[in-house]
Amino acid sequence: MSLRLITLLSDFGLSDSYVGVMKGAIAQINPALKVIDLTHNIPPQNIAAARFQLMSAFAYFPKGTVHIAVVDPGVGSVRRAIAVEFANGFLVAPDNGLLSGVLSQSPAIAAVELTKSNYWRTAEPSSTFHGRDIFAPIGAHLASGVSLNKVGQSIDPGTLVQLPLPEYRCDIDPIRGTGKVQGVIQMIDRFGNLITNIPGNVVRGKQWSVIAAGIQMPGCNTYGDLPPASLLALVGSHGWIEIGVNCGDASAKLELDYGSEITIILQDQVSNVDH
Amino acid sequence: MSLRLITLLSDFGLSDSYVGVMKGAIAQINPALKVIDLTHNIPPQNIAAARFQLMSAFAYFPKGTVHIAVVDPGVGSVRRAIAVEFANGFLVAPDNGLLSGVLSQSPAIAAVELTKSNYWRTAEPSSTFHGRDIFAPIGAHLASGVSLNKVGQSIDPGTLVQLPLPEYRCDIDPIRGTGKVQGVIQMIDRFGNLITNIPGNVVRGKQWSVIAAGIQMPGCNTYGDLPPASLLALVGSHGWIEIGVNCGDASAKLELDYGSEITIILQDQVSNVDH
Amino acid sequence: MSLRLITLLSDFGLSDSYVGVMKGAIAQINPALKVIDLTHNIPPQNIAAARFQLMSAFAYFPKGTVHIAVVDPGVGSVRRAIAVEFANGFLVAPDNGLLSGVLSQSPAIAAVELTKSNYWRTAEPSSTFHGRDIFAPIGAHLASGVSLNKVGQSIDPGTLVQLPLPEYRCDIDPIRGTGKVQGVIQMIDRFGNLITNIPGNVVRGKQWSVIAAGIQMPGCNTYGDLPPASLLALVGSHGWIEIGVNCGDASAKLELDYGSEITIILQDQVSNVDH
Secondary structure, three states, X not given: OOOOOEEEEEOOOOOOOHHHHHHHHHHHHOOOOOEEEEEOXXXXXXXXXXXXXXXXXXHHOOOOEEEXXXXXXOOOOOOOEEEEEEOOEEEEXXXXXXXXXXXXXXXXXXXXXXXXXXXXXXXXXXXXXXXXXXXXXXXXXXXXXXXXXXXXXXXXXXXXXXXXXXXXXXXXXXXXXXXXXEXXXXXXXXXXXXXXXXXXXXXXXXXXXXXXXXXXXXXXXXXXHOOOOOEXXXXXXXXXXXXXXXXXXXXXXXXXXXXXXXXXXXXXXXXXXXX | OOOOOEEEEEOOXXXXXXXXXXXXXXXXXXXXXXXXXXXXXXXXXXXXXHHHHHHHXXXXXXXXEEEEEEOOOOOOOOOOEEEEEEOOEEEEEEOOOOOHXXXXXOOOOEEEEOOOHHHOOOOOOOOOOHHHHHHHHHXXXXXXXOOHHHHOEEEOHHHOOOOOOOOOEEEEOOOOOOEEEEEEEEEEOOOOOEEEEEEHHHHOXXXXXXXXXXXXXXXXXXXXHOOXXXXXXXXXXXXXXXXXXXXXXXHHHHOOOOOOEEEEEEOOOOOOOOO | OOOOOEEEEEOOOOOOOHHHHHHHHHHHHOOOOOEEEEEOOOOOOOHHHHHHHHHHHHHHOOOOEEEEEEOOOOOOOOOOEEEEEEOOEEEEEEOOOOOHHHHHHOOEEEEEEOOOHHHOOOOOOOOOOHHHHHHHHHHXXXXXXXXXXXXXXXXXXXXXXXXXXXXXXXXXXXXXOOEEEEEEEEEXXXXXXXXXXXXXXXXXXOOEEEEEOOEEEEEOOXXXXXXXXXXXXXXXOOOEEEEEEOOEOHHHHHOOOOOOEEEEEEOOOOOOOOO
C-alpha cells in the first residue's frame, strides 16, 4: 500500500523544538512519511479548543490520513492512550475527550488502547512527552501500513471519553418556520470571528439575524455584504453560524468570550432587545 | 512533467487549522505535492504587507513554482479570483493588488479569472474561505501539470488590480553624484529592521548616510561594522536600503512606523538636521 | 545514496518570509529534499536558547540528518561559517557557540570552514542573510550527498567556539547519598516549565525535592502525581530536572527567570528555608 498522510495537532507551541522532535521521531521510523501541521497553538491543556480544530479539519484530508493529536494534561497518569479508526482516517491521541468532536460527526469503526510498547520509540517512555515517545511513533507505524489491531488492545469505542458540545435550543413555529434559536460561542478564531455552536442549516433559505451583547446583527452571505467595520452574522466555512466584522475583529468589538450566549431570530420576527 | 512546488502565504495565522485545511485540500487532489509556507502571519487583511513578502520571496523558488496567496478582505464579493503565469512561476490569489509587487519586477505572461468550478473543491464554495475551496485546489491542479488556460477564462494582465509602492524621489547632482534621496519605510521585519522603498543600487560605490527621526546614521556594509546597539543603515537582503541596530531593534529605538519618511545623503553632503 | 533529511532552526520568526526563502533556496538546489522546522522563534540573537533547542533535538533525528542553524548576530563580520560532522548527522551554522550543546554530548568527527563559494547560492552573498545565501545551500548540497570536505576547508574541531553551560555543584555524602545539588534554570518552555542544568540521573532511585524562590517542591514522576495547580519537580523529557505546575505555568507562579538558582535536596534531608 502507499503511505498515508500524517497530521499533527498539539498545544506545544512553536517556540520550543517539541514539534520538530515529534517529526524527527516519525522520520526515524519512516523518513518517507509526509507530515502536515494542523496547529500547535492550542492554548495549553485546552482540550475543548483542540476538539474543535480537529473536528473542523478532519473532513478535508485524504481517506486514510493519520491524525496525531496531543493535548495531554494527564500525560503519565492513568488516562489511556488510544488509536481510533474512522471511515475517513485514523486518530491517535490521549483518551481525554479530544476526539469527541470527530466522534459526534462520524462513527468509530474500531479503537485500541496503545499497549504494545514494541511500536513505541522506547519501552520506557518519558513521563511527560508521550507525543514523542508513543503517539508519533504509533502514528508513523499506522501511516506506514501497520494495522490498527497490531499497535494496541481492542477496546469498545463506546467507552471513549466524551467532551460534549453544549446543545443549542430551538424554539421554532413548526408551521411559519419563524422563531428563535439559542446557542453559545464555541470558538474565537484569529480574525476575532465568533463561531457559535449552531449549525448553518437552521437558517438555510430564511431571513435571519443574530442578537449578541444586546446588539442585533443581520444574517448575511459574506463579509462584503455590508460596509467595512459593520457587524454581521453568516454561515462560516466550518459550517456553523458565526459573527464577524467586515475587515475587523468582532471579538474585540463585542467583548464576548467562549460560552457567551447568542440568539438567532428567524424570518420576520421582531426582537425585543435591551440596549 | 514532474510536479511543481507550491508555496502558501496568508493572513490566517497559525492558531486555527485554516492553513492545515488548505494543505489537506491540496493533498486530496494530489498527495505527492510539496508545500512550503512563506508566512501565515500577515496582519489580518493587510494586502500591502502580503504584497511585500510575496515580492521578496518570488525570485528564490524554482522555476514553475505555484505561489498561492490568500489575504482576501473581499472574499465572497465581486473581486475576481485569478491565476497569473510569469517566467519564474505562477501566482494564484484574489485580484486585490496582492500580486502587484511581483508584477512591478516581472511581467505577466498570461492571466486567467478562475471561473471553471470543476477545478474547485466544490461548485458551491464557502462564501468566506476561498483559500480552501478555490485557491488551494487551483494551485494543486496547476502544480500537478494542468495548464493555465484550463482553470479559468483568459483576461488581460493589464487589468489586474495594482497597489503601487510609494515612489522615492532623487535629488542628485548629475556631475558630482552627491545629493539626497527621499523615501519611506515600507516594511518592519521581526528584528525591528526598517526596510525602505529605496533600492540599494542608489548608494552603490558611494559614501552615504541616512537621516530618520532626526538622527543621522552611517551607511555600512553589515551590522557588525559598528559596536552592538549602534544605529546604522545598509543594503538589506531584500535589496532595499534598511535601517537596523547591531544586535538590537531599530523600530523600537527610533519609534518609526510604516510610511515614516527617511532621507539618504550621498557622499560628503553635510546634513541640516533639527535635533 | 538516498537523500538526507534537513532541519532548520533560526531566530527569523514566522512573520516574514525569511524561513520560506531559505526553503526556496534549498529547493532550487534539490526540490526533492525534505525539510523539518525545529523552531524559528529563538529570541533574536539568543545563541544560548538556540544552543539548548539544537542540543535537545539532535538525538531524535535519523542518522545523517543535516541540521542548519542560523542565529547569527555576527553575520557579515569575521565569524566563521562552518559545517561539522557527527556520528548522528551534520550541523551547518555560524561558529558562535550555537553548536556547543551538541558538542558537549557528542564528539565532532570533522569540521570545515565554508570557504567554497561555488556551493553557495551566489559568490557575492548578502552581508545580512547568510541563511539564504550560504547555510541553506551548503545544507542542501550535504543532504544531496556532497561530502563535507568538498564544501569547505578542514579545520580543527577543537577550535570551534564554545558557549559552556553553567556547571551545577554537588554536595553529596558519598556514603549516605544524601545532600544538595545546586544549579540554575537554563530554559523556560512554552508551558512555563523551568528546565534546570541538572541532569535527571542525580535523583535516580532517590527521594528528593527542589527549593526555588524559597519554596520547597516534591520530586515526582509526572505532573499528575499532584492535584492541578500544584508545584512539583520531575525529570523532564529533555533529561534535565525541571519544575512545573500540573495544568499550570511554573514560570508565572514562581517569577523565576533564566539563570535563577535552584537547589535539589536528596533523600531525607531537612531543608532550611527562609520564607
